[in-house]
Amino acid sequence: MLAFRMSSAPTNSTPNPTAPPDAKLRDESASASASRTWQRVQLARHPRRPHSLDYIERLFSNFEELHGDRAFGDDAAIIAGLADFGGLPVAVVAQQKGRDTKQKLHRNFGMPKPEGYRKALRVMKLASKFGLPLISLVDTPGAYPGIDAEERGQAEAIAVNLREMSRLRCPVITVVIGEGGSGGALAMGVGNHNAMLENATYSVISPESCAAIIYRDAKKAQLAAEALKMTAPELLALQLIDDVVAEPGEGAHSDWDAAAGLLRGHLTKVVGELRGRTAEQLIHQRQEKYRRIASFFEEAGA
Amino acid sequence: MSWFSRPKSKVKPLPEEQSERVVRTEGLWFKCDECNEILWKKVFEENLSVCPKCGHHYQISARQRVDLLLDEGWVEQDTNLVSNDPLHFTDSKTYKSRLRMMQEKTGIRDAVICASGKMHGQPVELCSMELQFIGGSMGSVVGEKLARAAERALKGGHPLVVVSASGGARMQEGMVSLMQLAKISSMLATLDDARIPFISILTNPTTGGVTASFAMLGDLNIGEPKALIGFAGPRVIEQTIRQKLPEGFQRAEFLLEHGFLDAVVTRHELKRYVARSLRRLLNKPAPAPEPAAPATA
Ligand SMILES: [Zn+2]
Numbered sequence: 363m364l365a366f367r368m369s370s371a372p373t374n375s376t377p378n379p380t381a382p383p384d385a386k387l388r389d390e391s392a393s394a395s396a397s398r399t400w401q402r403v404q405l406a407r408h409p410r411r412p413h414s415l416d417y418i419e420r421l422f423s424n425f426e427e428l429h430g431d432r433a434f435g436d437d438a439a440i441i442a443g444l445a446d447f448g449g450l451p452v453a454v455v456a457q458q459k460g461r462d463t464k465q466k467l468h469r470n471f472g473m474p475k476p477e478g479y480r481k482a483l484r485v486m487k488l489a490s491k492f493g494l495p496l497i498s499l500v501d502t503p504g505a506y507p508g509i510d511a512e513e514r515g516q517a518e519a520i521a522v523n524l525r526e527m528s529r530l531r532c533p534v535i536t537v538v539i540g541e542g543g544s545g546g547a548l549a550m551g552v553g554n555h556n557a558m559l560e561n562a563t564y565s566v567i568s569p570e571s572c573a574a575i576i577y578r579d580a581k582k583a584q585l586a587a588e589a590l591k592m593t594a595p596e597l598l599a600l601q602l603i604d605d606v607v608a609e610p611g612e613g614a615h616s617d618w619d620a621a622a623g624l625l626r627g628h629l630t631k632v633v634g635e636l637r638g639r640t641a642e643q644l645i646h647q648r649q650e651k652y653r654r655i656a657s658f659f660e661e662a663g664a
Numbered sequence: 665m666s667w668f669s670r671p672k673s674k675v676k677p678l679p680e681e682q683s684e685r686v687v688r689t690e691g692l693w694f695k696c697d698e699c700n701e702i703l704w705k706k707v708f709e710e711n712l713s714v715c716p717k718c719g720h721h722y723q724i725s726a727r728q729r730v731d732l733l734l735d736e737g738w739v740e741q742d743t744n745l746v747s748n749d750p751l752h753f754t755d756s757k758t759y760k761s762r763l764r765m766m767q768e769k770t771g772i773r774d775a776v777i778c779a780s781g782k783m784h785g786q787p788v789e790l791c792s793m794e795l796q797f798i799g800g801s802m803g804s805v806v807g808e809k810l811a812r813a814a815e816r817a818l819k820g821g822h823p824l825v826v827v828s829a830s831g832g833a834r835m836q837e838g839m840v841s842l843m844q845l846a847k848i849s850s851m852l853a854t855l856d857d858a859r860i861p862f863i864s865i866l867t868n869p870t871t872g873g874v875t876a877s878f879a880m881l882g883d884l885n886i887g888e889p890k891a892l893i894g895f896a897g898p899r900v901i902e903q904t905i906r907q908k909l910p911e912g913f914q915r916a917e918f919l920l921e922h923g924f925l926d927a928v929v930t931r932h933e934l935k936r937y938v939a940r941s942l943r944r945l946l947n948k949p950a951p952a953p954e955p956a957a958p959a960t961a
Contacts, residue, residue: 507896524849
């Protein structure tokens, strides 16, 4: 039997003091956290969980979608556009899953192709050019792994987004609302402020794929999910995200309006904090954060 | 030359090639698995581990790569950084014991060697990934070492060259590993803003998060012949689309054809090519006379 540490926080990091004082995120005993992790993986993929468009229609007035990457096509797995948030203009980029079979196919199960990432970048650069706050909603099982995506440079598209997001001249606010699937999620997740909804997940590899590699058994995904530390409270404790946004009741699926209301509160606060800063301050804060993020090494003796 | 006695590629080869991928290493002889030529091991090694008959490029170690690309007298940097196992990860063994095992096997503390040196006299920062160290995967140490190399390049005002050989992110470091992609890409934005040249060399194999970050962000992206380069691994794609992949898919020549590499350059030409490119990017005049290129293998 493999032993797993269930603690949600490593000893060398402290919780982010700006996190909400939500006791239920912190007081998870070891055994409770084990089953809670898997619950969260399932909640993040819940068939009734609100998707990006469900939040967009509740949070923004007159969202107007902007289509296409100006080079190849218009990827329905990513939505981009301009909107008003509390009366102020913002740019929005978001990954979109489908709900019924037809929509799922149309949205490619929320798995973007290179033209999707390039469309998102095009709108991010509009935000940068005109100083609009950029709000990015992340919800993808991962970037699409297919022949066409490789032919059109999936890796290059993601890489360029990572580099360019780090130097956008506007406030960049990202929220993982469901599944944060590895590089395909990160390609829209490099911000001044990065949050996750309480039951969202964010992982370098799906727990099923991880289990197939380390236990040679995809059915042991639950063990892998715990080992990967992919839930919002765990990633906050590792200081890999900046905040956790609470969800209503049993989870966001139980009350879409309430979930959107909590997200609105979060975005209002963060947009308010970042709006007054100059482009140089925003870039500096973002790049300094990423220079220091995820530093888990020590100096060995010679 | 520990890589030589364990030549089985970690990356699954293309389906057509699966049957005969094992390089035979009995005694002093070496059989090329591409063309079946039997060669003196010594001849093969002196030819930079490139088959003299068919030109197939076999993997070489990170250290051999540094020796190949830099003039004598290079200095290794940041040799003592080790991962502190942020996730307390355990699979068939603990991550800590896996790290120790890999350190003993490769003689380095993590999957990249960083060196300050010169390339035909031009000062450069060179990072060379070690595929034999947990598949060349990128965790916190690789991210930090690359970031420090970029900082040295920025401070010294000289170019950065990274040789990739990697399966991507390191699963055992989970999201800590993923965040290294953003860390390095952000550093490369700073380097780009400062107009410091960055050349990325992609060798067999370069996949996953490494391709989807710094390896694709060079001012020049250079591939070695037939190197496997991609975002998703071939097996993952086959499982997703449930069909065989076309021949040559995700090889360097395929990426060249689709517009994602500037050039495919043989190992024998590589140093000369990179040094000359750097000189031009630095807007320096040609030395007279510039050495002529030898015939390619
Ligand atoms: Zn051969």
